[in-house]
Amino acid sequence: MFLSKVLFSLCILLHLWTTATGVDNRKFPSNFKFGVATAAYQIEGAWDEDGKGENIWDHLTHTTPDLVYDGSNGDIACDSYHKFDTDLGLLKDLGVDYYRLSLSWSRILPTGHIDGQINEAGIAYYEDILTKLQENGIEALVTLYHWDLPQSLQEDFGGWLNETIVDVYANYARLAFDLFGDKVQHWITFNEPHIFCLDGYETAGKAPAITDAPGIDLYTCAHMVLKSHARAYHIYDNEYRETQKGKISIVLNTNWFEPGSDDEKDSEAAERHLQFFFGWFANPIVHGNYPQVMIDRIGERSEKEGFNKSRLPEFTSQEIEDIKGTYDFIGLNHYSTSLTQWIEDNEIGEPSSLNDISVKVYDDDSWESSSSDWIKVVPWGLRKLTNWIKDNYNNPEIIITENGFSDTGEIDDPRRLNYYREYLSSLLEAIYDDGVNVTGYTAWSLIDNFEWLQGYSAKLGLHSVNFSDPERPRTPKSSAKYYKTVLATRCLVDECIE
Numbered sequence: 001m002f003l004s005k006v007l008f009s010l011c012i013l014l015h016l017w018t019t020a021t022g023v024d025n026r027k028f029p030s031n032f033k034f035g036v037a038t039a040a041y042q043i044e045g046a047w048d049e050d051g052k053g054e055n056i057w058d059h060l061t062h063t064t065p066d067l068v069y070d071g072s073n074g075d076i077a078c079d080s081y082h083k084f085d086t087d088l089g090l091l092k093d094l095g096v097d098y099y100r101l102s103l104s105w106s107r108i109l110p111t112g113h114i115d116g117q118i119n120e121a122g123i124a125y126y127e128d129i130l131t132k133l134q135e136n137g138i139e140a141l142v143t144l145y146h147w148d149l150p151q152s153l154q155e156d157f158g159g160w161l162n163e164t165i166v167d168v169y170a171n172y173a174r175l176a177f178d179l180f181g182d183k184v185q186h187w188i189t190f191n192e193p194h195i196f197c198l199d200g201y202e203t204a205g206k207a208p209a210i211t212d213a214p215g216i217d218l219y220t221c222a223h224m225v226l227k228s229h230a231r232a233y234h235i236y237d238n239e240y241r242e243t244q245k246g247k248i249s250i251v252l253n254t255n256w257f258e259p260g261s262d263d264e265k266d267s268e269a270a271e272r273h274l275q276f277f278f279g280w281f282a283n284p285i286v287h288g289n290y291p292q293v294m295i296d297r298i299g300e301r302s303e304k305e306g307f308n309k310s311r312l313p314e315f316t317s318q319e320i321e322d323i324k325g326t327y328d329f330i331g332l333n334h335y336s337t338s339l340t341q342w343i344e345d346n347e348i349g350e351p352s353s354l355n356d357i358s359v360k361v362y363d364d365d366s367w368e369s370s371s372s373d374w375i376k377v378v379p380w381g382l383r384k385l386t387n388w389i390k391d392n393y394n395n396p397e398i399i400i401t402e403n404g405f406s407d408t409g410e411i412d413d414p415r416r417l418n419y420y421r422e423y424l425s426s427l428l429e430a431i432y433d434d435g436v437n438v439t440g441y442t443a444w445s446l447i448d449n450f451e452w453l454q455g456y457s458a459k460l461g462l463h464s465v466n467f468s469d470p471e472r473p474r475t476p477k478s479s480a481k482y483y484k485t486v487l488a489t490r491c492l493v494d495e496c497i498e
């Protein structure tokens with residue numbers, strides 16, 4: 001008894017000492033799952049091979065290459081279309097529990113429509129991947145939509161701005177469940193709708209880069225996405241869950257927004273920003289409608305701007321019912337933290353979502369930077385954010401579906417290694433000290449890849465890819481070796497307490 005008390009105290013002391021040095025020395029729970037993530041357009045290449053249809057990223061990068069920092073595109077990317085066996089080798093070597101990938105909609109349905117031709121070669125490609133993952137005991141987390149809308153749906157009816165998309169997407173989702181559902185443990189309906197609605201329809205930072213109606217189109221896009229998400233969720237729930245026994249949800253992204261001072265107004269600004277960023281989607285899915293702060297602010301500003309109704313569309317009560325509860329877990333993409341400062345509301349003028357929020361967002365100069373201006377290394381933000389989600393959304397199961405660091409591609413990458421160690425350490429604190437229900441983590445990314453408008457100038461992979469070699473050879477970075485050890489030991493330091 002005495003001995004066990006002494007041992008226990010020693011463990012606590014050892015733990016406190018290690019946390020004092022910065023990195024938590026407790027082991028991840030034995031059922032915690034680790035993996036890595038990728039997305040179709042960013043790695044596959046083979047943009048027009050074997051019957052694949054054009055998508056909005058093919059179109060954007062081919063018609064306006066100047067928009068991409070280095071004028072590049074995903075035509076070949078990492079050539080993963082021809083190299084899945086190589087990538088599988090990397091996954092096995094890392095020892096992952098799961099692999100998060102996305103399906104290219106236009107590789108399966110070249111026109112996007114179910115009544116268009118179904119592309120057998122595309123189906124065979126994903127069938128092969130999912131079979132091999134299964135044979136190797138690697139669970140699949142499959143994203144149905146990671147930003148690559150079939151171009152014909154954009155041209156035919158305006159993509160995410162038209163209600164027609166809800167049925168068209170639902171048909172695609174049903175086909176995917178039907179074809180692949182027996183090999184998929186986690187379905188993700190959408191990746192980061194915040195980003196593709198805001199950037200696709202307001203800032204021109206993502207395809208289709210349409211900027212016709214700021215302050216309006218992004219909200220319409222989100223509205224259609226939420227309805228489509230709910231449709232797919234219910235299709236899975238009613239028709240497939242019983243036999244396929246998987247889970248389904250959505251992946252949302254946000255920084256942690258930390259008040260810039262002790263002033264209560266800066267806290268209000270931080271909360272408002274979180275609501276406009278994360279609550280925009282999480283609130284309807286968990287609680288049934290948009291956050292009240294969005295309804296109020298956008299409604300008031302729209303009226304002052306002379307609109308006869310709010311620029312934020314309204315859900316019917318039936319839609320609220322349909323959307324509420326459509327998640328089996330929350331997929332969270334998190335990379336960084338920002339500070340917020342309360343400011344007077346921006347003047348009434350041209351509508352824009354930034355004016356709707358009216359919060360000053362800035363960084364602390366002392367935070368370590370990366371090759372992407374939006375990624376600063378602030379590990380404690382992950383702990384605060386997961387706690388905020390726990391408190392605001394009924395303590396849901398959370399899977400961290402993306403987290404990672406951007407540099408210029410060095411094989412020896414101590415800064416990425418450190419980023420992972422510190423963010424994972426912060427996660428351990430959230431799990432053990434705060435009781436946040438985080439069950440898994442997929443690092444972004446398995447390999448360096450096409451980083452959207454940053455092209456190949458920002459690298460986020462655990463493995464480097466030589467893009468000047470037609471064979472696209474992959475080389476593990478120091479961070480991959482570290483991650484592999486973490487996966488094998490469930491521990492972030494040389495020795496963990498048991």
Ligand code: NOJ
Nearest residue numbers: 039191192333402444451
């Ligand atoms: C979010 C996106 O889901 C992914 O496609 C992107 O490459 C990473 N973040 C890094 O920017």
